[in-house]
Amino acid sequence: MIQPFTPEPIRFVAEDGTPVQPLPERFTPALLRELHALMLRAREFDRKLITLLRQGRTTFYAQSSGMEATQVGLARSIRVGHDWVWPYYRDHTLGLAMGVPMAELLSQCLGTNSDPSRGRQMPHHFAAQAQNFVSISSSIASQVPPAAGNAMAQKYLGVDEITVCTFGDGATSEGDWHAGLNMAGAAKAPAMFVCENNQWAISTSIREQTASETIHIKAKAYGMPGYYVDGNDIVAVMEVCAQVAGQIRAGEGPALVECLTYRVGSHSNADADAEKHYRTREEVEEWLGRDPITRVEKLLEKLGHPVSAEERADLIAQTHREVDEQVLKAEATGQPDWRIIFEDVYADLPGHLRDQEAFLRAEQTAQAGQGGRA
Amino acid sequence: MTATQERHTDAAATRTINLIQAVTETIAEEMERDSRVVLFGEDVGARGGVFMATAGLQERFGPRRVFDTPLSEASIVGAAVGMAVRGLRPIAEIQFADYMGPGFDQIISQAAKIRYRSGGQFTAPLVIRTPSGGGVKGGHHHSQSPESYYTHTPGLKVVMPSTPYDAKGLLRSAVRGEDPVIFFEPKRLYRASKGEVPAHDYVVKFGEAAVRREGTDLSLIGYGGVMPDLEKAADALAAEGVSVEVIDLRSLVPWDKDRVLASVEKTGRAVLVSEAPRISNFMGEVAYVIQEQVFDSLLAPVGQVAGFDTPYPYVQDKVYLPGANRIVAACVRALNY
Numbered sequence: 133m134i135q136p137f138t139p140e141p142i143r144f145v146a147e148d149g150t151p152v153q154p155l156p157e158r159f160t161p162a163l164l165r166e167l168h169a170l171m172l173r174a175r176e177f178d179r180k181l182i183t184l185l186r187q188g189r190t191t192f193y194a195q196s197s198g199m200e201a202t203q204v205g206l207a208r209s210i211r212v213g214h215d216w217v218w219p220y221y222r223d224h225t226l227g228l229a230m231g232v233p234m235a236e237l238l239s240q241c242l243g244t245n246s247d248p249s250r251g252r253q254m255p256h257h258f259a260a261q262a263q264n265f266v267s268i269s270s271s272i273a274s275q276v277p278p279a280a281g282n283a284m285a286q287k288y289l290g291v292d293e294i295t296v297c298t299f300g301d302g303a304t305s306e307g308d309w310h311a312g313l314n315m316a317g318a319a320k321a322p323a324m325f326v327c328e329n330n331q332w333a334i335s336t337s338i339r340e341q342t343a344s345e346t347i348h349i350k351a352k353a354y355g356m357p358g359y360y361v362d363g364n365d366i367v368a369v370m371e372v373c374a375q376v377a378g379q380i381r382a383g384e385g386p387a388l389v390e391c392l393t394y395r396v397g398s399h400s401n402a403d404a405d406a407e408k409h410y411r412t413r414e415e416v417e418e419w420l421g422r423d424p425i426t427r428v429e430k431l432l433e434k435l436g437h438p439v440s441a442e443e444r445a446d447l448i449a450q451t452h453r454e455v456d457e458q459v460l461k462a463e464a465t466g467q468p469d470w471r472i473i474f475e476d477v478y479a480d481l482p483g484h485l486r487d488q489e490a491f492l493r494a495e496q497t498a499q500a501g502q503g504g505r506a
Numbered sequence: 507m508t509a510t511q512e513r514h515t516d517a518a519a520t521r522t523i524n525l526i527q528a529v530t531e532t533i534a535e536e537m538e539r540d541s542r543v544v545l546f547g548e549d550v551g552a553r554g555g556v557f558m559a560t561a562g563l564q565e566r567f568g569p570r571r572v573f574d575t576p577l578s579e580a581s582i583v584g585a586a587v588g589m590a591v592r593g594l595r596p597i598a599e600i601q602f603a604d605y606m607g608p609g610f611d612q613i614i615s616q617a618a619k620i621r622y623r624s625g626g627q628f629t630a631p632l633v634i635r636t637p638s639g640g641g642v643k644g645g646h647h648h649s650q651s652p653e654s655y656y657t658h659t660p661g662l663k664v665v666m667p668s669t670p671y672d673a674k675g676l677l678r679s680a681v682r683g684e685d686p687v688i689f690f691e692p693k694r695l696y697r698a699s700k701g702e703v704p705a706h707d708y709v710v711k712f713g714e715a716a717v718r719r720e721g722t723d724l725s726l727i728g729y730g731g732v733m734p735d736l737e738k739a740a741d742a743l744a745a746e747g748v749s750v751e752v753i754d755l756r757s758l759v760p761w762d763k764d765r766v767l768a769s770v771e772k773t774g775r776a777v778l779v780s781e782a783p784r785i786s787n788f789m790g791e792v793a794y795v796i797q798e799q800v801f802d803s804l805l806a807p808v809g810q811v812a813g814f815d816t817p818y819p820y821v822q823d824k825v826y827l828p829g830a831n832r833i834v835a836a837c838v839r840a841l842n843y
């Protein structure tokens with residue numbers, strides 16, 4: 133059984149791919165290859181989305197390069213479509229690994245008619261009902277109290293689902309974060325809080341963020357166990373999260389898991405020059421050396437099941453093809469028209485919005501008549 | 507004297523800058539002038555702010571006076587209140603007006619009320635600067651215009667410049683004043699709004715609207731990010747022979763009732779423009795006062811152009827915003843009434 137509150141991050145695989153403790157049996161070469169493929173796919177998705185940004189086809193993107201083990205490991209330790217997830221805006225890798233169709237994700241990023249969220253949110257803020265993947269809110273930590281409530285409902289309903297709530301290290305400073313953990317702790321709700329500690333909140337380092345040595349230690353204050361995990365070791369993330377999920381499902385109450393990782397890219401496209409402003413190239417290089425994908429490749433090599441160069445290249449090419457195809461398909465569905473402004477504000481359109489809709493319809497019709505718009 | 511008039515008298519010693527430069531310069535000048543002024547918020551330090559409004563200030567004034575905070579608006583606003591009570595002059599940046607939510611309680615319960623509830627024994631002279639408004643493809647969490655939450659709270663002063671001249675003058679007033687000020691910066695004008703500023707130290711007092719152009723047929727009244735659209739609408743109407751008076755409120759609490767009423771008395775028609783949702787929009791108050799106090803002068807009902815009562819959408823954000831066409835249409839309705 134994995135112990136909470138370890139002084140060092142729990143890990144199974146060292147940076148050079150050597151197991152530092154026996155791998156749990158289920159981590160067969162086949163599973164490790166599958167996880168590797170998922171991580172590589174997410175990384176290439178990042179690359180392609182940066183290209184789309186440069187081409188002006190989308191306007192915002194938050195990379196998760198470097199954090200793949202945390203998100204894929206988490207995705208593969210819960211019951212997808214059964215458990216509920218309250219994610220944050222850097223979680224597309226989590227979504228992809230949970231089986232949210234790439235087409236949906238891209239449609240959201242492009243704001244096309246094929247976006248299930250109707251183009252209302254800025255890019256990279258998707259929602260996926262089939263996966264119980266609740267709509268991402270930009271407002272940091274605002275998902276934490278609702279996640280506690282979701283878990284309380286699960287307890288009330290007597291279902292064996294759990295709630296997963298993710299956030300960055302910065303989020304742990306917000307009052308909502310503390311309110312949510314405290315509530316879940318007091319209610320003994322089945323919630324797993326997962327901190328994707330990539331050590332920077334835009335330009336604010338974890339050292340400026342909190343005087344607390346670690347994030348997981350804060351769990352003590354809320355009466356729940358806190359686990360400290362090497363977030364770049366997919367075996368560790370998956371093993372810890374799966375065990376913790378099991379405990380929570382068994383009725384032991386909430387837990388906090390801190391995955392120590394690093395975002396190797398910029399915060400978002402609005403911050404494309406991180407190294408110029410606030411962090412050093414050396415730090416980035418150091419973390420590139422702990423890359424989660426390379427680590428699994430080295431492990432597989434040591435186990436005698438290396439991923440060949442061709443396999444790797446094929447996987448990459450396949451992802452690129454898939455993104456290209458899905459982008460074209462999504463774009464072909466066009467942009468949602470002005471009506472989306474009024475739909476989904478309420479269950480029914482109240483009178484004042486009916487008036488405003490009629491006003492806009494008249495305006496748009498008149499402008500279309502003149503062959504142009506404002 | 508209006509801003510426009512003042513600018514002309516200083517023509518010799520002016521420079522042309524944009525709105526965000528005006529903000530940066532003014533903070534620097536005020537920090538230079540008064541060592542009690544400190545600046546903090548998320549990413550304002552090394553990064554210089556997500557819009558670069560505070561670029562270079564940490565280098566210049568050191569990390570004691572310009573610093574990054576933990577990611578918590580409640581902490582930022584609450585700490586600003588505490589510092590102000592203890593004698594500093596904090597300027598706090600909230601990264602986007604949309605993210606004042608977590609700090610809302612500190613703003614309305616602490617900043618706005620400490621003078622009143624203590625009988626004036628304690629006060630919180632602080633400035634909360636925050637980019638607001640749409641037109642930047644930001645979706646609802648980076649585009650909202652939440653000024654009415656704050657104009658509805660007694661004890662706060664609420665201002666929004668639309669020109670570099672006003673940004674400098676209003677920000678100086680804010681920093682030097684004795685009350686908590688919510689200083690909204692229309693982010694789509696940060697670089698788009700350019701204008702002359704005098705080299706000398708001047709302030710723009712709160713509660714003094716600027717007459718951007720004089721006219722006799724209709725008063726077009728707005729503030730912040732929509733002002734360029736008011737100007738465009740006035741140009742379009744001028745081409746049709748309509749003489750429009752364009753007024754920029756500049757500050758909402760307090761607002762310049764006298765100038766607005768005098769203008770409407772002269773023109774007989776008013777169209778009020780803002781991009782915030784319409785229900786409980788601050789302009790509703792302006793409309794009410796106009797009909798209450800100069801009803802007899804009105805030749806048409808007071809027109810209002812506002813955002814729709816929906817969250818701000820990502821796609822169709824240009825349609826959501828009241829552009830010049832929609833403003834012209836509202837003016838034409840008033841003129842044809």
Ligand SMILES: Cc1ncc(C[n+]2csc(CCOP(=O)(O)OP(=O)(O)O)c2C)c(N)n1
Pocket residue numbers: 222270271272299300301302303304330331332333334399548577579601602605608
């Ligand atoms: C309430 C709120 N305040 C500020 C912001 C602006 N903002 C967006 S991302 C970010 C940093 C978040 O850092 P962290 O929680 O560590 O997540 P990471 O981006 O590092 O994954 C900030 C300050 C916001 N979105 N919401």
